[in-house]
Amino acid sequence: MSEAQAGSASARRWLLVGALAGVVLAAATLVRGGAPGGSDTTPRVPAGAVAVVNGEPITRDALARFIGAIASEQGRTDLDPAEQRRILDRLIDEELLLQHGIALGLDRSEPSARRAIVSAVIDTLTTAGMREPQRAELEALLRDSGKTFVRPGPVQVEVARVPIGAISQAEAKRRAGEIARRARAGESLTALAAELGEALDPPLPAGRIRLDALRDRVGGIVAQAITRLSPGEISDPVQAADGYWVVRLVAREPDAMPPLDDVAEAVKQVWTQREHDALLTREIEKLRERAEVTISDRSLVGSE
Numbered sequence: 001m002s003e004a005q006a007g008s009a010s011a012r013r014w015l016l017v018g019a020l021a022g023v024v025l026a027a028a029t030l031v032r033g034g035a036p037g038g039s040d041t042t043p044r045v046p047a048g049a050v051a052v053v054n055g056e057p058i059t060r061d062a063l064a065r066f067i068g069a070i071a072s073e074q075g076r077t078d079l080d081p082a083e084q085r086r087i088l089d090r091l092i093d094e095e096l097l098l099q100h101g102i103a104l105g106l107d108r109s110e111p112s113a114r115r116a117i118v119s120a121v122i123d124t125l126t127t128a129g130m131r132e133p134q135r136a137e138l139e140a141l142l143r144d145s146g147k148t149f150v151r152p153g154p155v156q157v158e159v160a161r162v163p164i165g166a167i168s169q170a171e172a173k174r175r176a177g178e179i180a181r182r183a184r185a186g187e188s189l190t191a192l193a194a195e196l197g198e199a200l201d202p203p204l205p206a207g208r209i210r211l212d213a214l215r216d217r218v219g220g221i222v223a224q225a226i227t228r229l230s231p232g233e234i235s236d237p238v239q240a241a242d243g244y245w246v247v248r249l250v251a252r253e254p255d256a257m258p259p260l261d262d263v264a265e266a267v268k269q270v271w272t273q274r275e276h277d278a279l280l281t282r283e284i285e286k287l288r289e290r291a292e293v294t295i296s297d298r299s300l301v302g303s304e
Contacts, residue, residue: 045296051088052294053095060297063088085300096287097121125283126276133271135260141274142260142267149263153253154208157226159218160193161200163243176237176244183234189248208253222247 049057101121162172175196183189215223225238229249238245
């Protein structure tokens with residue numbers, strides 16, 4: 001097993017996310033930089049290469065550009081050595097998949113072909129091992145997934161809306177601020193809505209309503225503001241596309257875990273994705289065990 005395997009475990013997730021979200025294409029254009037020949041501090045590593053995977057160089061330029069892109073995306077100027085090593089491991093894993101695809105008869109040519117090759121290899125490596133989940137596995141996933149599938153409890157709310165159109169945005173915001181202030185002082189939000197805003201047509205139900213149904217009536221921005229309120233609390237003015245809203249959360253029922261039959265398809269999708277990731281991780285580990293990977297930059301060797 002080569003020295004590059006030390007930091008490989010944490011890099012797996014980078015490859016999985018990249019391959020599935022399209023970032024592999026970005027990595028593809030960077031991995032092959034046409035490094036010049038010659039010797040670096042490590043005799044078998046060409047000058048300008050930070051690593052060699054079964055004889056194929058990964059250039060220092062490629063690694064630096066990819067690190068810069070990730071750092072920029074995160075609003076940072078640089079990444080620490082451990083993060084840089086994870087990115088290098090990601091590029092190594094992609095190279096291993098690419099080489100495996102070529103060994104199967106696929107062709108390495110233009111950089112744009114790399115994504116198709118890597119994706120095809122991933123499909124080949126994982127499809128054969130995929131299976132249908134058993135109900136007990138789906139029930140366990142549903143039970144252990146925390147809030148992923150939890151349904152928010154129904155809520156009872158009072159709302160006041162000040163639309164924009166007949167009045168300016170500045171005036172609508174001022175009126176909404178006055179509504180919030182006076183409602184917190186004890187005045188009726190319903191009465192304030194009639195005085196300073198515009199009634200909803202049709203009005204919201206007087207009792208409790210499911211949050212998804214409420215979202216359909218008031219919009220996602222206002223519904224999100226409601227989820228942050230405690231019972232009895234009144235929101236600050238919330239700006240939405242149709243004006244400003246002030247909301248009082250009257251009551252909220254506890255969140256509830258739905259029965260499996262109600263969310264079976266969504267749970268199965270999560271289970272399938274996890275199974276796919278696990279299979280791909282195992283297959284990449286096998287490729288790494290058989291590969292010869294040399295890293296010339298000693299600052300990146302052994303970083304976790």
